[in-house]
Amino acid sequence: MTKILKNNNTLLKFIQCLIIVFLVLTIGGCNIEVNKDVLNNSKENVTEKGKLKVHYIDVGQGDSILLQFEDKNMLIDAGTNASAKNLIKYLNNVAVKKIDFLIATHPHEDHIGGMDDIIKNFNIGTMYMPKKTANTKTFKDVVSAMKSKNIKAKEPVAGEKFNFGDTVCEIMAPNKSKYDNINNYSIVVKVTHNNKSFLFAGDAEGVSEKEILKKGFNISADVLKLGHHGSHSSTTNEFLKRVKPKYAVVCAGRGNDYGHPHKEIVGKLRETGVKLYRTDENGTIVATSDGKNISFNCKPGSYNRGKK
Ligand SMILES: [Zn+2]
Numbered sequence: 001m002t003k004i005l006k007n008n009n010t011l012l013k014f015i016q017c018l019i020i021v022f023l024v025l026t027i028g029g030c031n032i033e034v035n036k037d038v039l040n041n042s043k044e045n046v047t048e049k050g051k052l053k054v055h056y057i058d059v060g061q062g063d064s065i066l067l068q069f070e071d072k073n074m075l076i077d078a079g080t081n082a083s084a085k086n087l088i089k090y091l092n093n094v095a096v097k098k099i100d101f102l103i104a105t106h107p108h109e110d111h112i113g114g115m116d117d118i119i120k121n122f123n124i125g126t127m128y129m130p131k132k133t134a135n136t137k138t139f140k141d142v143v144s145a146m147k148s149k150n151i152k153a154k155e156p157v158a159g160e161k162f163n164f165g166d167t168v169c170e171i172m173a174p175n176k177s178k179y180d181n182i183n184n185y186s187i188v189v190k191v192t193h194n195n196k197s198f199l200f201a202g203d204a205e206g207v208s209e210k211e212i213l214k215k216g217f218n219i220s221a222d223v224l225k226l227g228h229h230g231s232h233s234s235t236t237n238e239f240l241k242r243v244k245p246k247y248a249v250v251c252a253g254r255g256n257d258y259g260h261p262h263k264e265i266v267g268k269l270r271e272t273g274v275k276l277y278r279t280d281e282n283g284t285i286v287a288t289s290d291g292k293n294i295s296f297n298c299k300p301g302s303y304n305r306g307k308k
Contacts, residue, residue, distance in 0.1 A: 046071055052167055052193045056225065056277070056285040057090055059083035061253030061260070062110035065200060065225065066091065067191065069165025074101040075118065076189070076200050077111040081138060084114030088121055090284070100125040101164060104142070104153070105186045105202030107134035116145035126162075129153035130174055130185040156187045158215065166291075167193045172219065173204055175211040183228055184208045190221060194291030199243055201227035201234065209239040222294055223247045223287060230261025230278075230306070240268060247294070249285060250278045255307055263305035270303040277301055 047053050047068045055066040059079030064087055067074040073096050079087050099122050104112050107130075118124075119142070127146070133139060146153065156171045163169070173188035186202025199221035204212075205228060212219060224243050227234030230250035248269055252260040261278065269276050277285045281301035288295050 050166065050290065052165065052191075052196075052289040052291075054191075054198055054223070054287045054289070055090075055094070056249050056251055056279055056287075057087060058279045058282075058284045059087055059114070059251070061229070061256040061258075062113065063105070063202070063225075063229075063251045064114070065251075066094070066096070067164065067198075068094070068096075069167060069193075072100045072165045073098065074103070074164050074169075075099050076103045077105055077202070078114035078118045080110050080113035082113070084117040087114050088117060091118075091122070096122065098123040098125065101162075101169075102127040103187055103189065104129045105188075105200075106130055106182055107132055107136075107139050107142075107185075108182060108203065109136065109138045111203070112142050113138055116141040119145040119149055119151065124149065124151055127151055127153040128156050128171075128187055130187055131155050131177065132182060132185040134182070159217075164191065167191050170217070172212050172215070172217045173202075173208045175208070175215060179207065181205060181207070183233070186227070188212065188227075190217075190219065193289045196289045196291055196294055197221040198223045198225070198287070198289075199245070200225045203228040203234070205231075205233040206236045206239075209234065209236050213238060213242060219243050221245055223249060224274075226250045226261065226265065228260075229256075229258070230265045231258065232262040232264040235265050235268065237268070240272070245274055247275045247277060247287075247296075247300075249287075250276065250280070252278060252280045252306055254280045256280070257308060258306070259308050260306045266303045266305055275300040276303060280306065 053068040057064045062079040063077040064079040065076040158175045160171045170190050183203035183205050184207050186204040191198045224245035229252045250261045278301040282298045286297040
């Protein structure tokens with residue numbers, strides 16, 4: 001009798017063990033599956049918690065910059081008409097579905113060329129656009145895409161701040177309502193992520209830079225997206241001194257017709273020890289900030305002037 005009881009106890013213990021092993025394997029296995037899904041297979045757009053990713057997308061001679069903070073996206077400009085297809089492909093690859101903030105810095109084709117396709121292909125949150133129209137097919141295409149999705153753009157007001165993920169964004173330009181040159185209508189925005197900041201200058205030229213300085217905005221930034229593709233029309237000495245960037249990024253096409261970036265600008269950067277990243281040499285550049293440090297997905301480019 002006791003022997004049977006003892007055997008039963010052993011059997012019970014064995015079954016208990018089996019159940020525990022089974023539970024650990026199935027529950028643990030499930031967890032591993034779920035995590036793998038999120039990391040590899042899911043098209044969920046989630047960047048690492050607390051990190052800001054800035055993609056300076058290679059759209060040839062034009063600008064398009066994607067900022068991602070966890071599940072939030074912001075797109076500053078949308079490249080040219082010709083680059084629209086590739087831009088959409090890029091955004092799909094990094095699982096963008098909704099663009100929470102869409103900024104059209106100014107109505108030139110190299111900045112708003114792909115904007116109509118972006119509006120048609122993605123859900124759009126808040127859109128910013130300067131109060132300046134252009135009598136071009138490209139501009140009309142953007143306006144009709146906006147109408148078709150009932151999007152009304154907000155006019156930028158210098159000094160206005162808004163939150164994007166855990167960052168604070170501040171609009172610094174335009175500071176006037178009328179300019180001779182369309183480039184100076186460019187929306188200039190600074191994005192601060194704890195101790196690190198990024199400045200996006202659109203195609204703002206010296207005139208706008210002077211106004212920004214006069215306004216007394218805190219324009220110091222770790223990474224400066226050079227105004228107007230590194231043209232000598234922008235990045236004046238005083239502006240560069242006050243931004244005091246560690247890194248500069250130029251968005252320009254390989255062998256572009258304008259010789260961007262110009263030799264005066266690359267010269268200044270070299271002299272002041274600013275590391276230069278450039279889409280004409282590096283392709284798409286991705287900077288990641290954890291709020292304390294910024295890292296890049298590639299090595300800096302050269303200080304060579306743009307070759308025509
Ligand atoms: Zn431009």
